Amino acid sequence: MTEDQTPVQHRIVVVGGGFGGLETVYNLRGVEVAITVVDQRNHHLFQPLLYQVATSTLATSEIAWPIRHLLRRYKNVLTLLGTVEAVDTAAKTVITADGDVIPYDTLVLATGARHAYFGHDDWEPFAPGLKTLEDATTIRRRILTAFEMAEREPDPQKRAQYLTFVIIGGGPTGVEIAGTIADLARDTLKGDFREIDPASARVVLIEGGSRVLGAFKEDMSAYAKMALEKLGVTVHLGNPVTACHADGVEFAGQTLRARTIIWAAGVQASPAAKWLGVPADRAGRVVINPDLTVPGHPEIFVIGDTATVANGGKGTVPGIAPAAKQQGKHIAKTIKARLAGDNAPKPFLYHHAGDLATIGKRAAVTDFGWFKLKGYLAWWLWGLAHIYYLIGVRNRLAVALSWLWISVSGVRSARLITQRDAAEEDKSA
Amino acid sequence: MTEDQTPVQHRIVVVGGGFGGLETVYNLRGVEVAITVVDQRNHHLFQPLLYQVATSTLATSEIAWPIRHLLRRYKNVLTLLGTVEAVDTAAKTVITADGDVIPYDTLVLATGARHAYFGHDDWEPFAPGLKTLEDATTIRRRILTAFEMAEREPDPQKRAQYLTFVIIGGGPTGVEIAGTIADLARDTLKGDFREIDPASARVVLIEGGSRVLGAFKEDMSAYAKMALEKLGVTVHLGNPVTACHADGVEFAGQTLRARTIIWAAGVQASPAAKWLGVPADRAGRVVINPDLTVPGHPEIFVIGDTATVANGGKGTVPGIAPAAKQQGKHIAKTIKARLAGDNAPKPFLYHHAGDLATIGKRAAVTDFGWFKLKGYLAWWLWGLAHIYYLIGVRNRLAVALSWLWISVSGVRSARLITQRDAAEEDKSA
Structure with a gap:
């Protein structure tokens, strides 16, 4: 944007309303950005207790809540029900199965994983x-x-x-x-x-x-x-x-x-790596930089079960809810720093509670x-x-x-x- | 049964674990009979609150309970998950979709109704x-x-x-x-x-x-x-x-x-009339005697939304839960009277609460x-x-x-x- 134009609000698209995606949005509360959250489900799911639904202990509604309701007080957030099918990294847009084209300045992919059968x-x-x-x-x-x-x-x-x-x-x-x-x-x-x-x-x-x-x-x-x-x-x-x-x-x-x-x-990551055309590990997880960005795309973050990243010198960040939440918090901080003009990469360090x-x-x-x-x-x-x-x-x-x-x-x-x-x-x- | 044989327990088959079917069983507690409850669902449903599930107010598990759990203390009751497909009134058996053949001495059909579109x-x-x-x-x-x-x-x-x-x-x-x-x-x-x-x-x-x-x-x-x-x-x-x-x-x-x-x-009764080969009204409900038995079959009772019966001189018994429950109670009483040797028909009178x-x-x-x-x-x-x-x-x-x-x-x-x-x-x- 040039200086003679009205400044346009920074557009952030978050794909996935799981632990990582929501934590990102929570930590951008009150920041002058326009956020769109896209999820193919209308609800956030508390996956650590999902086995209790499978075994008759809890009701479905006890561990799932409408994403838009969780974000109702975040007036800078638009929640959309939709299935992402592609990302155009050149045009900086996300394309849904219904043909919606959503432009972004910063993209956060937090689309999780499905169970996988190792080729079976x-x-x-x-x-x-x-x-x-x-x-x-x-x-x-x-x-x-x-x-x-x-x-x-x-x-x-x-x-x-x-x-x-x-x-x-x-x-x-x-x-x-x-x-x-x-x-x-x-x-x-x-x-x-x-x-x-x-x-x-x-x-x-x-x-x-x-x-x-x-x-x-x-x-x-x-x-x-x-x-x-x-x-x-x-x-x-x-x-x-x-x-x-x-x-x-x-x-x-x-x-x-x-x-x-x-x-x-076993699990298999969502197809985020395919959308981006970037390398993935055997489980389909995008191999990301220490600051949780995609190599060559500082404007794209991938977090949670969709990504794999080294944890300093100690193995990789595990695919669990607390890790995704810490990553969400971390990238919200990075985005805020960037908006303030600080573009230095901020490596993420996972703290295992x-x-x-x-x-x-x-x-x-x-x-x-x-x-x-x-x-x-x-x-x-x-x-x-x-x-x-x-x-x-x-x-x-x-x-x-x-x-x-x-x-x-x-x-x-x-x-x-x-x-x-x-x-x-x-x-x- | 002739007198030189060991007396065989009277076998009652109740098809349908709704309000009418369960009330029948509840009122036969402790009676020396062998009861089999057959339902195509594993749960009893509290239908008066079903609209609250449809409108996001209640969870499914708040208005439905496993039939066999409700009957766990009734040691003379066997609960079976199965879909009834036919009744052989000559052989006195109920036949399920899986080919199970369940013999009865007394049959209670309380199979409810589905919504119907008047031919559309x-x-x-x-x-x-x-x-x-x-x-x-x-x-x-x-x-x-x-x-x-x-x-x-x-x-x-x-x-x-x-x-x-x-x-x-x-x-x-x-x-x-x-x-x-x-x-x-x-x-x-x-x-x-x-x-x-x-x-x-x-x-x-x-x-x-x-x-x-x-x-x-x-x-x-x-x-x-x-x-x-x-x-x-x-x-x-x-x-x-x-x-x-x-x-x-x-x-x-x-x-x-x-x-x-x-x-x-609109509603359409379950196909009980077809199973029995007896007359039904326009909504498919079996037209029964005042004592809730099927004409020509004193051993078969039909109750609840599956049946239509005059209520003394005042119209017909309405298709609501309290009516089905009163009918269930009534036929349990009739069955007990018969076991005691009293075979006189007992007309049912609905009390509208x-x-x-x-x-x-x-x-x-x-x-x-x-x-x-x-x-x-x-x-x-x-x-x-x-x-x-x-x-x-x-x-x-x-x-x-x-x-x-x-x-x-x-x-x-x-x-x-x-x-x-x-x-x-x-x-x-």
């Missing part, structure tokens, strides 16, 4: 992953339907197959799902069936690596494995799954017959470095931390009530089989 | 009805998406079309949906949009008859119409809709352009005959009555919290666009 996309129908609310209600439906089918099945072998639940992947999500299904079977469903004993369900966690919670400290992994086994979960380590099909999973040269398989093993994971409704591991805790107290700490990070007083109350209720009564309120598979729909129509 | 099934894609949880999330998605599309639409005419909501049918469901959408637009969404003013949304209620709430007393209808108009709802009386299509609805010789149409006008309907979140009409109330106090009475009839302390707390929160803050927590239309899915895939 044909496994997906048999082993759904967990990234969206729909994924969660799909998994919830499959788990609950398996018990229903077992109740109706006279053949003991087939019945056992319905009552076998396999979770692939021993990270926090896999561990948390396995623990909660074990609780569900042994506690929540107790007394609800006549022909089967839900407590006889087998829950099997398969992890290709040498321990569960591989990113945590070793003693935490050992404790988590023990706590899972105490809940009745069978933990298999060291052998990756080699196939998933309608009959079960293959691993370590054997077939484990199961009707319900849940994928918690700690690790948290629950195993069922009575145990957890928490590791803040200076302070470690395992067991029941850790579970309370985990619960308080998550309630603290939920958005809105009402949701905190609702989730606290749900957890308290389950803790006291064992009853999970959200045991709903909804949105049947397309195949089932056809049959019932 | 082609209207359904444009004007979804409201009978299941999936219907409710579909309507919720369409309402919320309409506002999102309006925000993105530069053409004022198209924008106005997105912001026009038509509700067809002026019974309690239609009145309650219209009032809540008006509240949503004027209150909940306030401040969330930048390009549109949600309060400019048009909400139009079309009723073919001469008044809304046609089953209520006339002064109640007049009050409800006035209260709706006060909320900004346009009420059209006396002209039925003659067509629904992608562009809007046709009535009174004109086209009302709208992108969101909700059907609350009262009429209740809300208009938005500040007004309601309640009419208990001896006691009528309109306005804000009636709304509280309506709320207390519904919380009382919800199942479980936890749900009562959760729903009370949700309502209180909306009443104080205007914020509706369940504003989620989920489970997109198949067409949209294809596009995003």
Whole structure:
């Protein structure tokens, strides 16, 4: 812009209303910029608790909130529901599937990741992953339907197959799902069936690596494995799954017959690297500069699960919510500095606050470095931390009530089989 | 059974876990019979509040509970998830879509109704009805998406079309949906949009008859119409809709352009009459004897929305939850009498407790005959009555919290666009 023109407001487009995208916007509050937030969903999702929707503990609305409502007081923000299909880095525009063309001066891509099958996309129908609310209600439906089918099945072998639940992947999500299904079977469903004993369900966690919670400290992994086994979960380590099909999973040269398989093993970044035409790592993450910009494009930031970046000298920044939030805050600061005329690159340094994971409704591991805790107290700490990070007083109350209720009564309120598979729909129509 | 055989327990099959079916089972507690409850859903649905899920007020899990959990303490009850496809009245068996054959001595059909289009099934894609949880999330998605599309639409005419909501049918469901959408637009969404003013949304209620709430007393209808108009709802009386299509609805010789149409006008009973091969009325309801049995089949009861029966000399029993519950109680009593050797037919007499309907979140009409109330106090009475009839302390707390929160803050927590239309899915895939 030349000096004789009216100064035009700096336009920032943020793609993705997840932890990274929202944190960016939150930290630009009151700044004289025009922000457009684009997301293909109308809601921000509190992904760390998504497994609780998948296991009937929480309702969908307890962990998801309309993005535009979260940003209603940010008068410089326009929220749009739309799916980005391309970025024109020369024209500096974002193009949506509906043909909208949104110009930017600064672009923030925070579009997250989907679960991925390491080149085995044909496994997906048999082993759904967990990234969206729909994924969660799909998994919830499959788990609950398996018990229903077992109740109706006279053949003991087939019945056992319905009552076998396999979770692939021993990270926090896999561990948390396995623990909660074990609780569900042994506690929540107790007394609800006549022909089967839900407590006889087998829950099997398969992890290709040498321990569960591989990113945590070793003693935490050992404790988590023990706590899972105490809940009745069978933990298999060291052998990756080699196939998933309608009959079960293959691993370590054997077939484990199961009707319900849940994928918690791998993720694939959103196609941001393709939109930009820049290099990506094996998981599709954009390889970015230490200041979180795209090489050759200081006006484009990529953060969260969509990017990979070295963390000073210590490995890479992990793909977890706190990291995405720190990155969002960091780039908001960078943008503010630039608007003030300071264009020096600001390298990002991730501060790891700690690790948290629950195993069922009575145990957890928490590791803040200076302070470690395992067991029941850790579970309370985990619960308080998550309630603290939920958005809105009402949701905190609702989730606290749900957890308290389950803790006291064992009853999970959200045991709903909804949105049947397309195949089932056809049959019932 | 002859006397030299071991007496076999009397087998009762109840098809449908709605208000009528469950009430039958509840009233057979402790009786020496073997009961099987079959439902194509795993959950009992509190239908009087379903419109609140469709309008983002309540979460799905707040108004639906697993049938087998509700019946867990009834040790003589087996709950099966299954879709009934036929009844063999000669062999006395019920046949499910999966080929299960369930024998009965007494059969209770309480399979409810679906919404119906009076021979215009082609209207359904444009004007979804409201009978299941999936219907409710579909309507919720369409309402919320309409506002999102309006925000993105530069053409004022198209924008106005997105912001026009038509509700067809002026019974309690239609009145309650219209009032809540008006509240949503004027209150909940306030401040969330930048390009549109949600309060400019048009909400139009079309009723073919001469008044809304046609089953209520006339002064109640007049009050409800006035209260709706006060909320900004346009009420059209006396002209039925003659067509629904992608562009809007046709009535009174004109086209009302709208992108969101909700059907609350007619219902069609489940195919129980076809299963039995017996006469049905125009809405597909089985015409039953005064004792709620099927003519020629004293061992088969049909109740709730699946049946039509004269109410003594005063019209027919209405298709509402309290009537279904009274019928369930009545046939449980009849079955117990028969088991005690008393086979005399027991005619059913419906007792009408009262009429209740809300208009938005500040007004309601309640009419208990001896006691009528309109306005804000009636709304509280309506709320207390519904919380009382919800199942479980936890749900009562959760729903009370949700309502209180909306009443104080205007914020509706369940504003989620989920489970997109198949067409949209294809596009995003």
